Amino acid sequence: MAQHILEVLVENSPGVLARVAGLFSRRAYNIERLSVGPTTDPSISQMDIVVNLEGHALEQVIAQLDKLINVISIKEIIPNKTAPAVHDTQPDYQN
Amino acid sequence: MSQMNGASSLVASLEAAGVDVMFGIPGGAILPAYDPIFSSSIRHILVRHEQGAGHAATGYAQVTGRVGVCIATSGPGATNLVTPLADAAMDSVPVVAITGQVPSVAIGTDAFQEADIRGITMPFAKHNYLITNPADIPRAIAEAFYIASTGRPGPVLVDIAKDALQAMTDFKYPTSVNLAGYKPKSIPDNQSILDAAALITQSSKPVFYVGGGVIKANASRELLELAQLLGAPVVTTLMARGAFPDSHPLHLGMPGMHGTVAAVTALQKADLLITLGARFDDRVTGKLSTFAVNAKVLHADIDPAEIGKNRFADVAVLGDLKNTISALIPALKSALAKNQPDLTPWLNQMNSLQAAYPLGYDKPNDGTLSPQYVIERLGKISGPEAIFAAGVGQHQMWASQFVSYENPRTWLNSGGLGTMGYAVPAAMGAKVGAPDTTVWAIDGDGCFQMTNQELTTCALNNIPIKVAIINNESLGMVRQWQTMFYEGRYSNTNLESKRVPNFPMLAEAMGCVGLSCEREEDVDATIEKAMGINDQPVVIDFRVHRDAMVWPMVAAGTSNDDIMIARETTPDWDSQEL
Ligand SMILES: Cc1ncc(C[n+]2csc(CCOP(=O)(O)OP(=O)(O)O)c2C)c(N)n1
Numbered sequence: 297m298a299q300h301i302l303e304v305l306v307e308n309s310p311g312v313l314a315r316v317a318g319l320f321s322r323r324a325y326n327i328e329r330l331s332v333g334p335t336t337d338p339s340i341s342q343m344d345i346v347v348n349l350e351g352h353a354l355e356q357v358i359a360q361l362d363k364l365i366n367v368i369s370i371k372e373i374i375p376n377k378t379a380p381a382v383h384d385t386q387p388d389y390q391n
Numbered sequence: 392m393s394q395m396n397g398a399s400s401l402v403a404s405l406e407a408a409g410v411d412v413m414f415g416i417p418g419g420a421i422l423p424a425y426d427p428i429f430s431s432s433i434r435h436i437l438v439r440h441e442q443g444a445g446h447a448a449t450g451y452a453q454v455t456g457r458v459g460v461c462i463a464t465s466g467p468g469a470t471n472l473v474t475p476l477a478d479a480a481m482d483s484v485p486v487v488a489i490t491g492q493v494p495s496v497a498i499g500t501d502a503f504q505e506a507d508i509r510g511i512t513m514p515f516a517k518h519n520y521l522i523t524n525p526a527d528i529p530r531a532i533a534e535a536f537y538i539a540s541t542g543r544p545g546p547v548l549v550d551i552a553k554d555a556l557q558a559m560t561d562f563k564y565p566t567s568v569n570l571a572g573y574k575p576k577s578i579p580d581n582q583s584i585l586d587a588a589a590l591i592t593q594s595s596k597p598v599f600y601v602g603g604g605v606i607k608a609n610a611s612r613e614l615l616e617l618a619q620l621l622g623a624p625v626v627t628t629l630m631a632r633g634a635f636p637d638s639h640p641l642h643l644g645m646p647g648m649h650g651t652v653a654a655v656t657a658l659q660k661a662d663l664l665i666t667l668g669a670r671f672d673d674r675v676t677g678k679l680s681t682f683a684v685n686a687k688v689l690h691a692d693i694d695p696a697e698i699g700k701n702r703f704a705d706v707a708v709l710g711d712l713k714n715t716i717s718a719l720i721p722a723l724k725s726a727l728a729k730n731q732p733d734l735t736p737w738l739n740q741m742n743s744l745q746a747a748y749p750l751g752y753d754k755p756n757d758g759t760l761s762p763q764y765v766i767e768r769l770g771k772i773s774g775p776e777a778i779f780a781a782g783v784g785q786h787q788m789w790a791s792q793f794v795s796y797e798n799p800r801t802w803l804n805s806g807g808l809g810t811m812g813y814a815v816p817a818a819m820g821a822k823v824g825a826p827d828t829t830v831w832a833i834d835g836d837g838c839f840q841m842t843n844q845e846l847t848t849c850a851l852n853n854i855p856i857k858v859a860i861i862n863n864e865s866l867g868m869v870r871q872w873q874t875m876f877y878e879g880r881y882s883n884t885n886l887e888s889k890r891v892p893n894f895p896m897l898a899e900a901m902g903c904v905g906l907s908c909e910r911e912e913d914v915d916a917t918i919e920k921a922m923g924i925n926d927q928p929v930v931i932d933f934r935v936h937r938d939a940m941v942w943p944m945v946a947a948g949t950s951n952d953d954i955m956i957a958r959e960t961t962p963d964w965d966s967q968e969l
């Protein structure tokens with residue numbers, strides 16, 4: 297199964313990492329790798345989440361993630377391409 | 392802008408949010424807030440257990456469509472709210488819970504009555520806050536009400552540290568809420584409406600699969616128009632009872648584990664499920680891989696994460712159902728003008744199933760009282776405006792089956808979480824929200840013993856609800872499973888509640904009128920007596936036959952095709968043309 301990277305912009309508020317991690321654990325999705333870093337806007341952080349999911353399961357993860365109030369946007373980066381195709385899932389999944 | 396302490400800012404914020412009533416119990420950490428509550432215009436109802444506060448807020452919200460509010464102290468007060476908040480989450484009920492937290496310097500030190508209620512509620516609350524700075528209180532309250540009541544409704548918790556309630560702050564209630572990560576989509580895309588209309592006209596066996604979302608969206612009238620326009624059969628899930636009149640000829644009843652043969656079969660054999668605010672719950676689908684295998688799915692919902700969660704949607708329509716159905720009506724009209732499918736054979740099939748397998752029950756042959764009969768009479772005598780709140784168990788299923796619901800927001804129950812103890816406090820909240828309407832709790836003898844203490848609250852606060860205990864002296868639904876799947880080994884389901892407690896005396900002790908009934912010929916008179924008492928809560932102990940079972944039944948994990956209409960009896964499919 298292909299790895300997918302989700303670039304998730306979140307509000308830099310306390311508990312946001314717990315919200316994201318908790319969502320993955322309670323819905324029984326695996327996280328392959330997770331990193332959190334700042335963005336140029338101090339009120340917003342970026343999480344890069346690597347998941348081993350595709351198709352329906354990946355869509356569900358994105359939809360559930362987007363339901364978190366502190367999640368601002370999610371970009372899915374399709375792997376194994378020299379120039380990664382980026383598509384912004386936001387329009388469809390605007391909660 | 393004015394100077395006040397955080398507690399006053401909290402109460403002023405709740406007033407600004409339009410709160411007229413809240414249910415709660417004070418304690419150390421929330422105590423500063425109870426001082427301004429004392430002089431506030433908001434009615435505070437002092438409950439006897441925080442679980443009661445939470446379910447009362449839920450009952451109030453389900454009846455009024457407004458946000459229900461509950462309030463508790465830190466630690467045990469907050470953890471007592473966990474069950475009703477999880478319940479509200481599962482049934483998408485707009486509730487705001489306010490909890491006090493230990494002072495901010497003490498957070499993380501295992502201080503007296505410290506519990507991480509934000510962490511505890513994180514998995515199911517729609518959102519939650521921990522406030523340590525008093526300046527953040529008005530914004531948090533405004534956001535909490537906005538989040539709870541918009542999009543797919545749900546519970547939001549605001550936990551406030553005691554020192555934030557005590558410190559001085561400026562009060563200014565925000566005039567608008569803008570959340571970067573939360574923009575509920577209420578207007579459906581035009582293209583999705585056109586696709587939906589096209590899909591419907593291609594179907595010769597469509598069925599409206601109606602869920603609780605239709606009630607949340609106040610879209611019953613629109614649904615009636617849409618259903619009559621297409622002339623397709625309608626099924627209403629446990630959460631949607633009352634969304635479409637039971638008396639309507641297109642209505643086949645409730646689908647699911649204890650649904651009617653016609654409703655279950657309509658979903659199974661349909662070529663299109665017109666899914667409105669429903670979520671393909673396992674209690675409806677049965678074994679998912681065998682559910683409605685030949686059906687295409689049109690799924691309209693406000694929550695994008697429901698689309699495709701359990702069942703692939705051929706066409707999805709995202710938006711508020713009132714808007715969605717309103718837009719679908721003209722679109723369908725013009726699509727039907729070009730291509731009007733003939734639904735007559737399909738309707739005839741469903742009508743003949745309905746006629747062959749109506750809901751029914753056998754009266755016990757030992758002369759004891761039939762629980763279904765009691766519930767049927769409760770519905771008939773109270774009339775279609777009355778509100779019913781059920782507990783969880785057999786009596787809940789019978790209350791869904793044998794009361795005829797004609798109006799939305801007249802049937803309240805704990806559908807998703809299945810919370811025993813829901814009925815009495817939810818009825819209390821419902822009665823507060825609809826004081827001029829008859830409100831019945833139809834409760835089990837087991838459920839009643841979990842939360843009946845709120846009858847004291849009702850008696851003292853002029854909340855004259857009526858409670859019908861369906862006393863089968865057992866945890867009847869569990870007993871039914873033991874009868875069916877455990878060879879009648881009744882491990883720990885015998886409550887002996889015809890011996891102890893004495894329910895009428897218990898009711899009297901709590902300031903209610905206590906009545907008892909165990910003969911069929913006394914049922915009407917007892918109900919009418921209760922209907923005549925409106926200055927006090929009334930409790931009737933209906934002492935019913937213990938072995939009555941809920942039918943039809945699709946056993947958990949099996950296919951809807953294997954629906955049983957009685958023990959080891961399935962419908963005679965060969966005599967039906969399907
Ligand atoms: C809080 C809680 N505990 C346990 C259960 C499991 N349970 C489901 S129905 C039921 C029996 C309910 O008994 P009663 O209230 O007498 O209703 P009856 O089925 O007899 O009508 C039980 C124990 C539950 N749903 N909720």
Ligand SMILES: [Mg+2]
Pocket residue numbers: 784835836837861862863864865866867
């Ligand atoms: Mg019982």
